[in-house]
Amino acid sequence: LVSLKGRRALITGAASGIGRATALRFAEAGADLELVDLNESGLEETKALAEEFGVSVNIHRVDLSRKIEIDALWKELEGIEPDILVNNAGVYWFRDFTEVDEGFYEKVMEINLHSVFWMCQHFVRARKDKGGVIINVSSIEAFLPFAKGLAHYDAAKLGVVALTRAIARDYGKKIRANVIVPGGIETEGVKRLKKEAIMKFDMEKIGISFNFNARLPMGRFGQPDEVARVMLFLASDLASYINGAVIPVDGGFLST
C-alpha cells in the first residue's frame, strides 16, 4: 500500500535511533537513500541493513553544525537532489540554564535549528518547481518542558516548528512540510542518557523522575520504529493533503 518506489530520500541522523529506523522503513518501501550523520561506522551499519531491501544507499559524513559542510553536501547532490528530506539529527545535551555559555548555546542551535534551516533552504531551492516532502523533527519538550536543563533545546525545537510551518505556507503548492513531535522514544541516545544519568545519580537533578513512565498514558516509552512508520506515512502519497501539520508521536504524553 505504501510505496516510495522511484523516490530518493535524504535522512539526517541516520546512524542511530529514529533516523536509522526511518531509513529502514523507507528502504522497505523502495526509496533510494542519502544518509547523513557524523558517525561514519553507524552510517555504514544502517547502509548495510537498508541495502538488504535492494535499494541504492549513499552515505555522507557531515557535521551538520557547519554550514560549509552542508553546502558541500548539496554540491555533491547536484543533479540527483532527493525529493524527500527528513531533518532528524539532533542533540539533547542537558545543562542548567544559568550555566549555558555562548559556545554551548551556539553548538546546540547550530545542530538542532540552523542545520534544519539550511538543509530546508537547499531542498526548497532544488525542489520548489518539481515538488517534494519535508519532515522535520521537533520534541514534546518544545511544547511541555518536563526535563530541567533543556531551555536551549526547547528553544531550538520550537523554532523548527515555526520554520516548517513557514515553508508549508510559502511553498505548499509543490512542497509538503510537516513536523513530527516524538515523545520518549527508546533510542540509543535516550538509553545512553538514562544510563549516564543513573550512573551519576543525576536523574533528579536533570529533572526526569524515575517515574517518567507513570506520566505516560500508555505506560511505556515508544520504539524508534513507531516514529519511523509515521515518517513513512507522511513521506508517502497517503499523506497528500497533510501540510504544515505538527504531529505528536508520544503515546499521549502531550494530552496529560
Ligand code: NAD
Ligand atoms: P540519537 O542520539 O539516537 O541519534 C541522533 C543522531 O544524530 C546520531 O546518530 C548523531 O550522530 C547524529 N548527530 C548528532 N549531531 C550531529 C551533527 N552535528 N552532524 C551530523 N549528525 C549529528 O537520537 P534519537 O533519539 O534518535 O533522536 C532523533 C531526533 O529525535 C532528534 O532530533 C531528537 O532531538 C528528537 N527527539 C528524540 C526523542 C527521544 O526520546 N528519543 C524525543 C523527542 C525528540
